Amino acid sequence: MQKYKLSIEFDGTDFSGWQIQPTDRTVEGVLEQVFSKVLQQDIDLIGQGRTDAGVHARGQIAHMDLPEGTDIERVLQGVNGLVGDEVQVIEYEEVHESFHARFDAISREYEYTITTRPIPLMRHHSWALRQTVDLKLLEDCAALLNGEFDFAGFSKFNEDNYTTLCKIQRSLFDTDGDVIRYRIRANRFLRNMVRRLVGTMVRVAQGKMSIEDFKRVLQEPDAEIPTFTAPARGLVLEKVFYKK
Structure with a gap:
């Protein structure tokens, strides 16, 4: 074979x-x-x-x-x-016959697309916000994520997880007119993790949650602080990385 x-x-x-x-x-x-x-x-x-x-x-x-x-x-x-x-x-x-798509992957990268107004041609591939956001707060939240953290507070419970630690290698927002894109790369991701991070960062940027509470969920996954999950349609798995 x-x-x-x-x-x-x-x-x-x-x-x-x-x-x-x-x-x-x-x-x-x-x-x-x-x-x-x-x-x-x-x-x-x-x-x-x-x-x-x-x-x-x-x-x-x-x-x-x-x-x-x-x-x-x-x-x-x-x-x-x-x-x-x-x-x-x-x-x-x-x-090689020993290659495994899942177990040999060393990192994955996702992109999430947000629009600051409804854009009809992007409606199936973005999250259109109805309220303004503070771009500086989005960037500040994203910068906090670089490094290794326990993301249990930003993910859906999964009994199959052997750990909820993930090491973020890249986390940043980029803005182009009415389009805001978030790029994140990590060694592994938990269920709903990217969508919950994006949704919660947007809540902070809309003034509905403090950045201190965002930090606390990151540092204390068991803290009883509600997070918010962004719609699935804005998320794209961009690339999976393997050892060369």
Whole structure:
């Protein structure tokens, strides 16, 4: 068998996330079904991690094993033709048999897009704010996140977590007219973590929460301070990084 690393782009608007579910339509489920149809055999696609319903990806990574001698380019041409415009496999690479899309990843990077007014052409890929925000406060909050912290207070409980510590390598906002983009890179992310960070930072920037309370949630995850979760539609998994 030959193992392939796939880079996948998808619009998550009408999907219930990446991971296969018994009844809901997911990206992984649709891709496995189409690959199996093209290859006339069952295919197991292993992703680097899950994404929530409504979240998008520019660089989701997955791996799969195919029989030696498979014409991978022909297979991908068939898959991309059948799977529809919401999902496309944009790159492939032959990798060592020991490669694992999830366990070999060393960091991930997400981008969240906010608009300061409703922009119709971006409505499925951004969070339109109805109130003004203090950009300086957004930047101050983002700067606080660089380093290693316990993000239990900014995530959804998951009993499978062996730790809630995450090391943030990059955290910053960039503004271009009516569009504000937040970029964050870390060694790992918890469920809802990016969306909850963005939502809570926006609350601070709108004067609905103090930056001191934001710091406290970061330093004391058990503090009974409510956080806010931003809509899924503004979030994009940009890139997954691996050792060279």
